[in-house]
Amino acid sequence: VRTSELQTPALLVDVHDLEHNLATMAAALPGARLRPHVKAHKCTELARRQAAAGHRSFTCATIREMEGMAAAGLGEDLLLANEVLDARRLGAVVDSGARVTVAVDSAETVRAAAAGGVREVLVDVNVGLPPCGCAPADAGRIAGLARSHGLAVRGVMGYEGHLMLVADPAERARLTAECMALLARAAADVGGDVVSAGGTGTYAVNQVATEIQAGSYALMDTAYAATGLPFRPALTLLATVVSAAPPASEIQPPWVVADVGLKSLGMDHGNPTVPGATVWFCSDEHTTFAPDDSGSVRVGDRVRVLPAHVDPTVALHERIHLVDGDEVLETWPVDLRGW
């Protein structure tokens, strides 16, 4: 199958860029030093490639991701790096034979984990980003509470997510060290041997975490691409140009319209990028853009659009096509969508 035969919009992953990214990260953080985050791709077939690169433990953001990874045989060590108030479905994943660890940051989430049949937890510690996590000074108390409910406490996690896109690497390293000092203090109070933290932006500068929860490194996006990391944008959205301003139109200047829009692109980081063109705006199923070389793009042409944010983009699609140039090597279901 050639990409020209695909219906658009179609998500494409370049096999060479993907393999470069997986190999680069596996060299930097081999084996269990990396706990790949599946929220970035929601695809068990891609997770299987990460496992083949040596990483057997995974991070998830939703119960559905945990269930799907276990069902795919990738449940050796799954962390739900998120709080839940109803853990019964996680208990069922435990019963299926997978290893399940869930984040807790309150009495309520400790009770929910125990009641739902989960056996292992990490204490989620707030290291500066206002989503979840207890205060660092409170982590020891939460750990004690968890143990009193019969839960094994494997250690701590904390996510310095607000630092991932700090442009200056030295500043990113300095701020990461500040956050991780908080986490290290909490880890001493909590006990256990896991300090789980970090992400694609800080994988190389986080000196405290025993394991890094990076996800975006595999596919990357235009937001991360600006940070000087050694990973390549591997994901594009194949589009068809469906309309163009006529050359002698009353309504100038010369724009064209591709059939990808805000329903096929995550928009929280802004507009996508079209190489060799200026993007004007996205509507439901359209991206309107002006090619630098007017007349160079015609109705019926295919273009590859770069999403500003990969994670929510992938979540909008049913499948990913692994491609080598214009050849489709494999088609993978995005099977971890939903909740």
Added chain:
Amino acid sequence: VRTSELQTPALLVDVHDLEHNLATMAAALPGARLRPHVKAHKCTELARRQAAAGHRSFTCATIREMEGMAAAGLGEDLLLANEVLDARRLGAVVDSGARVTVAVDSAETVRAAAAGGVREVLVDVNVGLPPCGCAPADAGRIAGLARSHGLAVRGVMGYEGHLMLVADPAERARLTAECMALLARAAADVGGDVVSAGGTGTYAVNQVATEIQAGSYALMDTAYAATGLPFRPALTLLATVVSAAPPASEIQPPWVVADVGLKSLGMDHGNPTVPGATVWFCSDEHTTFAPDDSGSVRVGDRVRVLPAHVDPTVALHERIHLVDGDEVLETWPVDLRGW
């Protein structure tokens, strides 16, 4: 089933608000005066309620929506208000017995319609918004081209989408009249009896269209709610509060975190609204917000979040729950997602 038993995130549609919206629009634009746009809800069960309100013709934005509507028995008169370069799947919908009309705005899209087995078209005319549509002066030529390919030309369409959210109703009416003058001129050149245009923002002021393509009126959202229309926000996203800043935290002020984020909310119109609270930001699976009355929201509480943009929000979900207060009346699959 009660809403308290639903797993979150869960999309809820209030039955009274929905019925108010459908009845209000059906009174203003009865029967074929409205061609409801299914892109706003992507749900054939909701379309069935619009059909029960008297509207038997529908507007779609994607081939998948056309296929799904036809398969659901709602294919009496389906318009794909969008250009396609490969119409073969539409030809299959024609063969299944549905009436299919597709927008064309170029020689390429005319040829694609004819080659794909489509028999009826509307000429899509640009009335000011740079997505698709030919120049008004070119519409007659496109119609002739379509007829020369054996296609029946039912008339014209044009979408004044850039006017939907103009805040001042009088200004919105004046600008709509300007756009529709362009469309009327094109309609005279094209022939046929259909002038399809408009949307929720202009349904009451568009004096030229023979049919209005409104979609958002059924569910509404916070962006449209600011325009003074007589429709009620009917859709909310049910969330669970999964984390809260501890009262004596080192990291003040008092925020809470709900389990809905940029993967369950369309973000192109900005952050969602949480009644009685200030939303700080959304991350993948979280919305962080500060309640006006700190301490009023606790871990485990359920909150109903109002999306800023309904269309892309619905597209992220597998199902919609029709509710009366806390009672779940029906659960509908969002069965028109994808492409």
